Amino acid sequence: MTKAPHWIVRVDDRLVHGQVCVGWCDVLGIHRLVLGDDVIAACEFERELYACCPADEQSLEFMTLSQLAAALAVPPAETTLAVLSDPASAETLLELGAPLSELLLGGLHHQPGARELANYLFLTSEQAACLRRLSARGVHLVGQPLPDSPRLDVNRLV
Numbered sequence: 001m002t003k004a005p006h007w008i009v010r011v012d013d014r015l016v017h018g019q020v021c022v023g024w025c026d027v028l029g030i031h032r033l034v035l036g037d038d039v040i041a042a043c044e045f046e047r048e049l050y051a052c053c054p055a056d057e058q059s060l061e062f063m064t065l066s067q068l069a070a071a072l073a074v075p076p077a078e079t080t081l082a083v084l085s086d087p088a089s090a091e092t093l094l095e096l097g098a099p100l101s102e103l104l105l106g107g108l109h110h111q112p113g114a115r116e117l118a119n120y121l122f123l124t125s126e127q128a129a130c131l132r133r134l135s136a137r138g139v140h141l142v143g144q145p146l147p148d149s150p151r152l153d154v155n156r157l158v
Contacts, residue, residue: 005078005079007076008081009082010104010105011089013108016060020081024081024106027146033083034080034083036065036089073099087131094139103134104143106143106144110122117157131154140155141153
């Protein structure tokens, strides 16, 4: 049975890169990517940099978090992968009224003071607090670098 078109929301501090385009989009047959970030949506230079990443059969749209929150409220015509840079952006989406039941954590890389949950998932105390708030609001937090990787239940780890 084929799953109906839906939104997949992923946090990856590298945003759009090979793992997203090849590892997720190619494997799952996703042709539409959305990068949700207020700064990048407003900066032509940054948009041009990220626009180089997707393959020819993939489209990349840039949205502010407000625009993405509104878009998430409408079922997409095709399965769409939305990428955010950090958990705080996901929390902002919720505050803006976006329906967010699951959040994939695919890449939060090492930085000073961060605690390792998995080799692709390091959380600062601020990020962990943000994820606890998301969890308390009913968001299922899943650590998963690639679609065929085991799903890590992050709700129980934060």
